[in-house]
Amino acid sequence: MVSKGEQQQGRTGKRRLIVHVGVQKTGSTSIQRHLGRNAKALSDRLVVRTPDEGTPMRPLGRAAVNFSLRSESGDAEAALKIALDDVLDTLPANDLPVLLSHENLAGAMPGNGGETRLYPALPQIVSLIRGHAKDFDTDFVYYSRRMNAWKSSVWAQAVRTDGYTRREEEFMLETAELPGWGDLHRRLVEAVGGKRVTRFKLEDEPEAERPGRQLLLHAGLSDAEIDALQPLEGPSMSRLNDASTEFLRHLNSLNINPHARGKVADLVVRTQSLFNADHRPEGTL
Structure with missing residues (x-):
């Protein structure tokens, strides 16, 4: 857990950077909508960057997915660093903690671009972000979801947005050997250290109308401050029939x-x- 003093400023005394890397289909869109709806209320506590249309966060997400599919390419790595710089350059010159939230920072999900593994490039991505954002004390957050429900939702999303052509039964067979979330967590800890990686479970979120409570508590807000935020109206990115x-x-x-x-x-x-x-x-x- 992050101590109260570390919530405002990182362990090293540098400005704190919290990177929410998703993953896809774990409520990220709802969290981002909630952050956006309460941008003014949060502005004196937290600098928030989400993948809004026309912002540098969009190219950053695309660069992370491209890197995950072409991680051996020096060009893909250079493009990811440039995209990260473009986001960091937009930050105001103050000491407030920064929260970057983008599910595609995890890289390609299963079903995208032929990927069938559980985010094999994510440890490289978080290591690259931490090493490149040298002026910040960076830690990483991701949400997980019960694996069978998550895979079913990922399949539907891959069909909807990534051109996936196979039936759900075939997708489940392709991904039958996926390890659990514990394997991903272990690889992330090996990449950047245990104190810099936090996993939250989507099932532990207490309110659908105020998504991301665990993330906001991690970023330094109190329960009372979160309760005062405007709730969402209606679901985000619902699965198609x-x-x-x-x-x-x-x-x-x-x-x-x-x-x-x-x-x-x-x-x-x-x-x-x-x-x-x-x-x-x-x-x-």
Whole structure:
């Protein structure tokens, strides 16, 4: 655990940098929406950076995924460092702790780009971030989720966003040998040290309307301060219904322009009811 004094400033006396690396499908989007909704209330306690459209956090996430798929490439490593610098350059010149939150900092999830392992490049990514952000005292946070439920959600997301073409049963067979979260934690600790890695369980979050309580407590807020934040209204990045997911899975098998595929996927997300077997257009019986 991080002591009260270390919550404001790192163990080394440097400015504290908390890097929330996701992972995908563990509530990151809800956490980021909650942070964004309460940006003003948090601004005197915490500097927050999330992957909002048009911000340097978007390229940082893409660079981390690309690095995870091409970790042997010097170009991919250089691009990740440049993207990190672009984010750090936006930080205000004060002593407030900084929270970077992006699920893609974990790298490619299973089903993306042919990846079937449990974030093999994440230890390299956190080591690179810590070594490159020399002016900060950096620690890393990730959320986990019960493995079977997580893999099912990852499959649906891979179909939705990453062009994955195989059925859920096939995906489960591909990932049957994935180790548990304990293996990932061990590798992260070996990379940056035990005091710099914290795992939170999604199932331990007490309120869906105020997601990320464990993360905010880790960043130095009190329970009372978190309780005073505005709650969310409605879920984030809900899983598509089964028929919509199946339609996209078949779409992914077609040789069509990726931009066109993305347009169709957006339409499917907005009109899921059309893919229900009992859908009746307005005005029909």
